[in-house]
Amino acid sequence: MDDRPAWNRVLLKCSGEALMGDGAFGIDFKTLERIAGDIAEVRALGVQVAVVVGGGNLFRGVKTAASGMDRASADQMGMLATVMNGLALADALQRGGAPAVCMSAIPMTSVCPTYTRRDAVAALETGQVMISSGGTGNPFFTTDTAAALRAAELGCDLLAKGTQVDGVYSADPKTNPDAVRLETISHSDALARGISVMDTAAIALTQENRIPVMVFDLHRKGGFAAALTGRGRSSTITVG
Numbered sequence: 001m002d003d004r005p006a007w008n009r010v011l012l013k014c015s016g017e018a019l020m021g022d023g024a025f026g027i028d029f030k031t032l033e034r035i036a037g038d039i040a041e042v043r044a045l046g047v048q049v050a051v052v053v054g055g056g057n058l059f060r061g062v063k064t065a066a067s068g069m070d071r072a073s074a075d076q077m078g079m080l081a082t083v084m085n086g087l088a089l090a091d092a093l094q095r096g097g098a099p100a101v102c103m104s105a106i107p108m109t110s111v112c113p114t115y116t117r118r119d120a121v122a123a124l125e126t127g128q129v130m131i132s133s134g135g136t137g138n139p140f141f142t143t144d145t146a147a148a149l150r151a152a153e154l155g156c157d158l159l160a161k162g163t164q165v166d167g168v169y170s171a172d173p174k175t176n177p178d179a180v181r182l183e184t185i186s187h188s189d190a191l192a193r194g195i196s197v198m199d200t201a202a203i204a205l206t207q208e209n210r211i212p213v214m215v216f217d218l219h220r221k222g223g224f225a226a227a228l229t230g231r232g233r234s235s236t237i238t239v240g
């Protein structure tokens with residue numbers, strides 16, 4: 001059986017929370033290495049992989065702003081948190097033998113290269129895993145929106161959204177026993193039904209740019225490759 005996925009270039013959205021493992025804060029290095037291994041597995045299948053990494057395991061701007069801090073400054077701290085995660089993920093990939101580069105949307109050239117579309121495409125075309133950190137570089141956005149933006153500008157065929165559940169549900173399956181798993185849903189239905197798998201701006205951006213979004217469980221070892229090759233459980237927000 002040909003196990004090669006149908007996708008040429010995929011953008012993975014890896015939340016900061018996924019890197020915590022069972023912990024409540026920070027990076028669990030076993031989990032980090034497992035996720036790096038899952039990404040390397042997909043790269044080995046011949047897929048170009050771009051990653052947008054979140055920062056919620058370290059810092060969330062909106063939460064801190066609620067305690068009185070200026071929102072823009074709090075968001076800048078959040079974006080810096082994503083750079084720490086990006087550096088850790090690139091390091092774990094490299095240690096595992098997969099070439100990887102972490103770029104930052106916020107220039108900090110003594111730490112890592114600044115993200116440019118040209119350099120990101122060049123990295124992908126030479127087989128490196130390209131990790132885009134620093135979000136969009138602007139406050140008042142999320143890394144989901146950064147993922148949709150990067151997927152569009154890098155010409156990705158798919159945005160793979162790694163979550164804690166194996167697809168899109170009609171309601172939160174953790175709190176609602178009546179939640180039903182949806183195999184596919186259109187972008188407009190996801191927006192109309194308030195499906196909270198990604199924020200509205202991110203879904204709208206993928207809709208406008210006709211990018212499907214595959215939602216899969218990032219906590220299951222091998223789940224990324226399984227979802228891309230149709231062997232695992234996932235849901236897809238389809239282009240109508």
Ligand code: UDP
Binds near residue numbers: 015060061062143144
């Ligand atoms: N952030 C931002 N602009 C962006 C992306 C992220 O200001 O374009 C900040 C924001 O404060 C956010 C934090 O970075 O709370 C971490 O990102 P996010 O909450 O999206 O991380 P995740 O939930 O994926 O771990």
